[in-house]
Amino acid sequence: MVGVIIFGFVLIGGIELYCWPQRPWKEVLAYLLLLGLAAALSVTIYLVPDLPVPEPLAFLAKLIMRLWQGGGK
């Protein structure tokens, strides 16, 4: 299944890049990098379904909960 996911992303990327009228290297690089990230996320979610979601501001929620007991529950 991992192979199918990666093949799908390669296929989409290949076809879309082929259809571009011009291919400036900066845009191609950014496109491939982002497509690679999307593929990596897909594979990771497939392999680790319970992947924890990052919550950079979660400490603020905890602080507010502590200040206002029962708030947000």
Add this chain to the structure above:
Amino acid sequence: MKELIPTRQGIALVALFTIGNSFIYGMAPHAGRDLWLSFLLAAVIALPLITIYARLHSLTYGQTLSEALTQLFGKWPSRAVALGYSLFAWRLACLVVGDLTSFVQTTSLTQTPQIVVAAGFIILALWIVKYGTEVLARWSSIMIVIVVGIILGTLVLMWSEVSFEAFLPIMYDGFKPVILGAFQVLDFPLLEPVIFFWVLDALPEKKSSYKVFLIGSLMATSFLMIIATISLSVLGADKYVSYYFPIFMATARIDVANFLTRMELVVGVTIALSGFLKIAVCVLVASKALAHALGFKDYRFLVTPVALSIVPGSQWFVQTIMGIVESGTKIASPSDVFMQVVVPLLLWITAEIRISKQGENKAGKPNSI
């Protein structure tokens, strides 16, 4: 390239985006039978903030947000703000896709994997976003008539089931549930139009942003309040709070002379239409803001990877129907408050200070950044 959006289409875009996928949930569940008060309170709190969004857009009239941000904060801080909004819009798109796929799987396509439905929505969103904001605005100006017409028609058919006694006694549990309900409605969906900074590049007049933001938001708020109150009056407060999709269950009760039944399917279609627009706007904003963050002028080449990453993202953020309803009806999360309240306030204050300084230096010149 600036994409000109007529005021009327801008209003439709903001209203349909705000309606989006939110009306499938029991909004303001903490308030119970006092949810109408929560909506009114939320509207009163939202009004100044939405006016600030409009004011900020008006101050940067004639420029895209990318250009205005660069002038306000300089190159790198503006890119950091853009990256923040890109991630915010991407996360919102993931949540909306997760909501819609779960809704479809729960109510009709029970054996179909969620990823198939998600891919369908994303391919359509990708297609319309590649055509740009103008097409999106034209589409929404047509679809808002259909969505609002169908829902209001359905609500009229429900009228025989309505019992206003469901709202009594008023504020029996005090004011706290009303406040909690108001914060929930503010977080999702009343302040979500904050991402429209990135959508509305060019409006016909400087004052158009006030009409677009205020009229669009007020239309959506009134519409959502009517849906929520009528659903509650049909189902009763206890069932409204306990059902995952109260509007769906309320419309299922429609039975006109054993002839006109199963109207919940029509509601399902309208949810798909308005939810699709919300996904498309989020994809557009995520791509545009990311293009600015990476230093590119055009955003269209980034749409495909951004849109494709939303499919796994929708399976990541929320995995169960309970989790989805919890995320939809939670009280304001810190990241949402930061992007919907703190950052716009900072941008607005900075813009006002810059303009007042420019006004002192160049008296008589137009007061935009």
